[in-house]
Amino acid sequence: MMELTRKGEYAIRGIVYLAGKPLDKVCLLSDIAAAVDVPPTFLAKIFQQFSKIGLVKSFRGTGGGFMLGRAPENITLLEVVEAVEGPIVPNRCVAIPANCDRSGACNVHPVWRRVQGEVRGVLNGVTLKELSEEG
Amino acid sequence: MMELTRKGEYAIRGIVYLAGKPLDKVCLLSDIAAAVDVPPTFLAKIFQQFSKIGLVKSFRGTGGGFMLGRAPENITLLEVVEAVEGPIVPNRCVAIPANCDRSGACNVHPVWRRVQGEVRGVLNGVTLKELSEEG
DNA sequence: GGCTAAAAGACAATTTATATCTTTTTAGGA
DNA sequence: TCCTAAAAAGATATAAATTGTCTTTTAGCC
Ligand code: SF4
Ligand code: SF4
Numbered sequence: 359m360m361e362l363t364r365k366g367e368y369a370i371r372g373i374v375y376l377a378g379k380p381l382d383k384v385c386l387l388s389d390i391a392a393a394v395d396v397p398p399t400f401l402a403k404i405f406q407q408f409s410k411i412g413l414v415k416s417f418r419g420t421g422g423g424f425m426l427g428r429a430p431e432n433i434t435l436l437e438v439v440e441a442v443e444g445p446i447v448p449n450r451c452v453a454i455p456a457n458c459d460r461s462g463a464c465n466v467h468p469v470w471r472r473v474q475g476e477v478r479g480v481l482n483g484v485t486l487k488e489l490s491e492e493g
Numbered sequence: 494m495m496e497l498t499r500k501g502e503y504a505i506r507g508i509v510y511l512a513g514k515p516l517d518k519v520c521l522l523s524d525i526a527a528a529v530d531v532p533p534t535f536l537a538k539i540f541q542q543f544s545k546i547g548l549v550k551s552f553r554g555t556g557g558g559f560m561l562g563r564a565p566e567n568i569t570l571l572e573v574v575e576a577v578e579g580p581i582v583p584n585r586c587v588a589i590p591a592n593c594d595r596s597g598a599c600n601v602h603p604v605w606r607r608v609q610g611e612v613r614g615v616l617n618g619v620t621l622k623e624l625s626e627e628g
Numbered sequence: 629g630g631c632t633a634a635a636a637g638a639c640a641a642t643t644t645a646t647a648t649c650t651t652t653t654t655a656g657g658a
Numbered sequence: 659t660c661c662t663a664a665a666a667a668g669a670t671a672t673a674a675a676t677t678g679t680c681t682t683t684t685a686g687c688c
Contacts, residue, residue: 359578360495360612362605363645367584370601387665400647406666419655420663435604443494448612449502465624466505469570469615470497476611477495477583480604489600499677522634535678541635553634554686635684643676653666658659 362443368396369404369442370435370489376414377430378490384423407442430490436481446481448473497578503531504539504577505570505624511549512565512621519558542577565625571616581616583608 371394379385387405391398405424408414412427426433440446447453449470455461506529514520522540526533540559543549547562561568575581582588584605590596 359497359501359574360581360583362494362584364647365645366494374601397647399649402665403647403667409666416665417655418653418663418665420657422655422664424665435601439494446495448495449497465626466509466570469619469624473612473615476615477608480608480611484604489604491600498675532678534680537634538636538678544635551634552686553632553684555632556687557633557685559634630688632687633685636682638679638681640679641677643674645674646672648669648671650669651667654664656661656663658661 360448362439365400365404366439366443368394368401369408370438371396372401372404373408373413373426373433373438374486374489376424376426377433377486379425381426381429384417384421384425386423390424404442411441413437413441426486430486433486434482435484435486435489436478438486439481446474446477448477495583497574500535500539501574501578503529503536504543505573506531507536507539508543508548508561508568508573509621509624511559511561512568513625514560516561516564519552519556519560521558525559539577546576548572548576561621565621568621569617570619570621570624571613573621574616581609581612583612 372390375390375394376385387402388398391401394401405414405416408427409416409424413433414424414427416422416424436446445453451458451461451464451467452470452474455467458464458467461467507525510525510529511520522537523533526536529536540549540551543562544551544559548568549559549562551557551559571581580588582605584602586593586596586599586602587605587609590602593599593602596602
């Protein structure tokens with residue numbers, strides 16, 4: 359339970375790497391993949407998702423590559439994770455209460471809501487800036 | 494990400510049902526399964542796990558069935574969840590840091606530790622007693 | 629011994645995760 | 659314009675986890 363997938367882990371590695379570069383620097387996907395040790399074709403898929411929602415900007419052709427879509431202090435870990443993993447829902451009744459006909463009188467249901475809130479809170483409090491800075 | 498499996502959901506439903514019964518009442522697996530709307534064979538597997546670690550007591554043969562292993566106020570949701578889902582680890586480096594050679598200098602790593610702590614904290618603060626009481 | 633019910637283990641279907649490969653589109657430069 | 663670079667898009671493949679079911683065994687009661 360509660361485990362980040364490889365996709366999520368790779369996504370974070372890739373975009374944190376970008377966040378550590380100057381904002382206007384265009385990076386080759388192949389370079390990023392090599393630097394963060396992720397299968398290039400897999401990272402390509404991930405960055406396509408990022409690109410669609412503007413988390414990164416992409417440029418095709420010669421001299422192309424990727425750069426961060428916004429300043430790293432304005433991108434939270436929550437955004438990154440939810441971009442590739444979907445919304446954080448510890449139980450499916452949290453996403454769609456109607457999914458479970460017990461959700462009305464269920465005492466467990468609110469616990470999952472709290473879990474969701476706590477996790478989102480932690481992730482929302484962390485930006486790519488902090489993550490990319492030297493320890 | 495972060496989603497409880499059916500197994501976990503079923504496990505909670507089953508044991509919360511038991512927690513709502515008198516502590517010395519022996520319940521048939523088939524009755525529990527019917528009451529909480531879970532496939533009986535699946536619930537059997539789950540209760541076997543519970544039984545091994547003492548969360549429930551089992552009795553075979555005529556008049557057999559299951560009862561809670563301890564008072565419901567002494568069983569936390571965390572125990573129940575970890576019993577069937579395994580330890581709560583939002584990323585595999587939290588379970589085994591050596592798993593990732595970056596874990597030493599990684600800024601993301603401590604975030605996952607915090608997430609783990611928050612989730613475990615919430616679940617550890619909820620007992621079967623509260624969960625089984627009428628709303 | 630015969631009935632009941634859980635324990636244990638093997639097996640199967642479906643879904644998710646984890647990629648890879650190919651083709652297409654876009655852009656830059658000679 | 660043609661060639662090359664690089665991302666976008668889509669199809670496909672493999673492996674693993676999830677979600678069960680079925681059968682056989684063991685234990686307890688009458
Ligand atoms: S029984 Fe409660 S916790 Fe489980 S799915 Fe339904 S509402 Fe959610
Ligand atoms: S890179 Fe950091 S967060 Fe990712 S697995 Fe390694 S230690 Fe954990």
